[in-house]
Amino acid sequence: MFIKLDFESSEPIYQQLVFRIMEGIAMKELKPGDDLPSVRSLASDIGINLHTVNKAYHQLKQEGFIQIHRQKGVVINPDGVPKADEQYKERLKKNLHPLITESICRDLGEEEFIKLCQTIYETYQGGRT
Amino acid sequence: MFIKLDFESSEPIYQQLVFRIMEGIAMKELKPGDDLPSVRSLASDIGINLHTVNKAYHQLKQEGFIQIHRQKGVVINPDGVPKADEQYKERLKKNLHPLITESICRDLGEEEFIKLCQTIYETYQGGRT
Amino acid sequence: MFIKLDFESSEPIYQQLVFRIMEGIAMKELKPGDDLPSVRSLASDIGINLHTVNKAYHQLKQEGFIQIHRQKGVVINPDGVPKADEQYKERLKKNLHPLITESICRDLGEEEFIKLCQTIYETYQGGRT
Amino acid sequence: MFIKLDFESSEPIYQQLVFRIMEGIAMKELKPGDDLPSVRSLASDIGINLHTVNKAYHQLKQEGFIQIHRQKGVVINPDGVPKADEQYKERLKKNLHPLITESICRDLGEEEFIKLCQTIYETYQGGRT
DNA sequence: GTGGTCTAGACCACG
DNA sequence: GTGGTCTAGACCACA
Numbered sequence: 001m002f003i004k005l006d007f008e009s010s011e012p013i014y015q016q017l018v019f020r021i022m023e024g025i026a027m028k029e030l031k032p033g034d035d036l037p038s039v040r041s042l043a044s045d046i047g048i049n050l051h052t053v054n055k056a057y058h059q060l061k062q063e064g065f066i067q068i069h070r071q072k073g074v075v076i077n078p079d080g081v082p083k084a085d086e087q088y089k090e091r092l093k094k095n096l097h098p099l100i101t102e103s104i105c106r107d108l109g110e111e112e113f114i115k116l117c118q119t120i121y122e123t124y125q126g127g128r129t
Numbered sequence: 130m131f132i133k134l135d136f137e138s139s140e141p142i143y144q145q146l147v148f149r150i151m152e153g154i155a156m157k158e159l160k161p162g163d164d165l166p167s168v169r170s171l172a173s174d175i176g177i178n179l180h181t182v183n184k185a186y187h188q189l190k191q192e193g194f195i196q197i198h199r200q201k202g203v204v205i206n207p208d209g210v211p212k213a214d215e216q217y218k219e220r221l222k223k224n225l226h227p228l229i230t231e232s233i234c235r236d237l238g239e240e241e242f243i244k245l246c247q248t249i250y251e252t253y254q255g256g257r258t
Numbered sequence: 259m260f261i262k263l264d265f266e267s268s269e270p271i272y273q274q275l276v277f278r279i280m281e282g283i284a285m286k287e288l289k290p291g292d293d294l295p296s297v298r299s300l301a302s303d304i305g306i307n308l309h310t311v312n313k314a315y316h317q318l319k320q321e322g323f324i325q326i327h328r329q330k331g332v333v334i335n336p337d338g339v340p341k342a343d344e345q346y347k348e349r350l351k352k353n354l355h356p357l358i359t360e361s362i363c364r365d366l367g368e369e370e371f372i373k374l375c376q377t378i379y380e381t382y383q384g385g386r387t
Numbered sequence: 388m389f390i391k392l393d394f395e396s397s398e399p400i401y402q403q404l405v406f407r408i409m410e411g412i413a414m415k416e417l418k419p420g421d422d423l424p425s426v427r428s429l430a431s432d433i434g435i436n437l438h439t440v441n442k443a444y445h446q447l448k449q450e451g452f453i454q455i456h457r458q459k460g461v462v463i464n465p466d467g468v469p470k471a472d473e474q475y476k477e478r479l480k481k482n483l484h485p486l487i488t489e490s491i492c493r494d495l496g497e498e499e500f501i502k503l504c505q506t507i508y509e510t511y512q513g514g515r516t
Numbered sequence: 517g518t519g520g521t522c523t524a525g526a527c528c529a530c531g
Numbered sequence: 532g533t534g535g536t537c538t539a540g541a542c543c544a545c546a
Contacts, residue, residue: 277489346493353486358507360409374480382491
């Protein structure tokens with residue numbers, strides 16, 4: 001797990017962290033049951049405050065990606081991550097909408113948009129090599 | 130132009146407003162050269178602060194969607210909206226990335242994801258009905 | 259809204275605060291749409307840190323009791339509080355279980371236990387007088 | 388005595404253990420004078436730390452449920468478990484209060500709440516089957 | 517050692 | 532003035 005954050009970005013650090021960990025899961029670098037570093041060690045590794053890590057972990061817990069055991073630490077949800085349900089699809093749609101709207105305005109066609117998505121999907125094709 | 134904002138959303142009002150106007154353009158309800166309501170009238174129509182409308186307009190101007198003339202008012206850029214360039218594609222990719230990452234985690238396949246995008250694209254197919 | 263907390267208690271302050279606000283709702287002192295004090299003012303009123311209030315508010319938001327508007331402040335969910343669903347009943351049962359278990363051990367009969375519950379329910383009978 | 392603990396729960400292990408043993412007593416599986424496993428054997432049976440079992444035992448002793456003899460081991464209090472006194476009722480009430488408060492907020496009526504309690508009481512009706 | 521809680525103080529975006 | 536974020540540092544319960 002190499003975690004690289006962009007401290008210049010307006011995206012909150014804890015949010016970036018959430019996505020970096022999701023990336024690890026999508027990449028199969030992190031598998032159900034795997035340990036995650038403790039809030040303290042991860043915080044000091046990245047050079048951020050432990051509360052920031054905590055917030056990221058709690059959001060991931062909230063969404064069912066990880067489990068937090070009081071004294072033992074943090075693990076990827078051994079039962080696997082919750083599947084996409086209707087609620088998630090709605091959320092996804094709502095997030096996708098403005099991106100597509102602007103793309104249409106800028107004359108970026110459906111085919112090209114989808115090709116772009118596929119490019120990103122390919123990033124995850126092989127998983128860890 | 131019916132503009133509906135979600136005041137409960139965590140998305141800033143001005144940002145929502147920007148996208149609503151982009152939607153109008155994508156829907157062909159707003160065409161190059163068309164007038165937009167003045168800051169004042171739009172603000173009072175929607176019932177929001179002047180500054181909020183102002184911020185939205187300036188962001189749209191900044192991105193080349195509209196022109197703001199001191200006395201004549203606000204119009205959709207008569208030369209049309211700037212096309213998608215590499216810089217935009219990069220931005221789009223960056224925004225798309227986390228959405229795709231989470232979808233993969235949640236086992237939402239590429240096909241389904243793309244189908245979802247197409248569903249949204251269809252919304253704009255006919256333009257205003 | 260008079261909010262009294264027990265700083266000696268082992269129950270976290272933010273948790274107590276959550277229940278005090280729920281009490282206000284149960285008592286009909288707080289009705290859907292009502293404003294709640296800002297995190298800062300409530301914190302200084304009670305004499306605790308604003309982060310503690312924040313945590314309480316976010317838990318209430320999470321459970322659908324309140325809405326947090328970025329700049330406008332905090333209100334009781336205008337659509338009313340979410341009804342008890344199966345999930346809640348399960349949680350309630352799980353919380354009730356040990357209480358009943360110990361009561362049985364201590365020879366406190368079902369009738370007396372229920373009478374005790376009724377006593378508490380009566381507290382809320384009239385609402386605010 | 389089958390003891391099942393939920394290591395994912397936020398409830399401390401020793402607390403869960405206390406309630407499991409109370410459950411045994413409420414179920415009449417454990418009767419006054421009965422032996423309990425030694426700290427060591429119970430800990431290794433369940434796969435938890437010695438200290439954790441110790442803490443649970445001492446809490447039970449503190450409340451008069453069990454007796455701990457240096458060499459003879461641990462037994463359920465031969466004089467029976469202490470009856471519910473006023474102090475216990477106060478504690479019970481305090482624990483019940485927030486559960487009832489939230490139930491009222493969620494529109495779960497008194498009748499249904501009591502029915503739920505009765506359901507739990509029934510679990511103990513027949514004792515061990 | 518772990519996470520949970522609380523405090524204190526700071527800066528920022530928003531409206 | 533509002534909530535959102537981040538930092539820093541402290542104490543506690545648990546195992």
